[in-house]
Amino acid sequence: MRTIATCVEEILVSQPFLEDALTRNILNYSALSEELRDPISKMLRKPVKSGAIMMALRRYSPPKEMGNKVKLNKVLENLGDITVRSDLSDYTYKNSSSLVQAHLKTLEIIKDDPHIFYTFTRGVHESNILITTGLTKHIEENYKTEICTSVQDHLSAITIGLPKENTKIAGLYYQFFKRLAWEGIALYEVVSTTNEFTILVEDDVVDKAFSAIKGLKN
Template sequence: MLSISTKVERIVTESPFLSEGLRRGLINLSELARQLQPQLQNDLWKPVGQAAVVMALRRVAGRLPDRDAQELVLAQQSGQLTARTDLVEFTFRRSDHIDDCHRQLLERAGTGHGLYLTVTRGSEEVVVICSRPFIGLVEQIFANERLLARLENLNAVTLQLTADSWRTPGIYHAILKKLAWDKVNLINLISTHTELTLLLEKEHTGAAFSVLSNMIAHKH
């Protein structure tokens, strides 16, 4: 049977937010222990005192590394961080005809040199994110589709990742966690094999760019 300490350590290590909070000393141990008591008693099949849980949390916090065990290494190349401005996001209800709209949009938009256009199809919704010059085209092609939301005055920051970044557990969490600590609100995420694009409100773009710039590892 698991001990209280072992079970507490397992709970903490399985939650990146608990691990980060304990490592930074941001969590009230007594309150966290009170919150964990019901789960621990249920899992361990015995009464668990709050003091014992607090002691176990202190031990776990003392063993957490001062920094992330694995540094996030981003692509070492020019253009690894790119910003795009003045974007608009449309969200449409998916219909039987919306795939035709998607194809027509890509055909008529052409290469759109220097402009941004992406379409994401979900099970119930379709999202179109585009540069402002494409707005009229999107409105025309999707005129008969049900518009669920329209967000304007957005910017995007694209981060270049290494080709093997998919092998790094929690790589997206590491990026999003740092943005969350700096209170950067994200509107949407778009990813490819080596690119992660963050869609943000204008006022958060500078902070996001700063956070991501600081994450880029510089080789000497």
């Protein structure tokens, strides 16, 4: 059976920014109670008083993962190097039986140059290629028989080194996404390995994105 408390919890869990602000005590409880009165009344199908909602907000206890940030903060403090690579281009192709062969041709070209930025990600229905813009002619040649659905130039990649224990910490990636969202930075692409996390953004916001990520480390 739904109660005001369960409705408050449901709303907060579905809106992480709101829950985070509540746990940091930077919200006006009275104003938030008034804001939530109509949606909670609809959820319960009866009118509710803002005072009752305020009481539920004050009694709200976030999940343990949100409340205990000691491990998360330690990981953020121990983030590795933050590397920025610019002049990148992104290609998206529909998957096909011949796509891997095109990928192999590209690997043959770049294998002896460790300074080239190149990633190949295969999804269920499409594959994504991120490469140094100066080598796009090779992509267009090697993949010329494939169906290209999108191309984007003027991109930059920010790669963050992660501590080995990162896979055991809940909410780590959320911290990156939250900080970038607060800054109004849209992510064009995300690529990750076990101990590296790379975000792809347009060139005109790379400085702002770098500062946001660096702020987490500090």
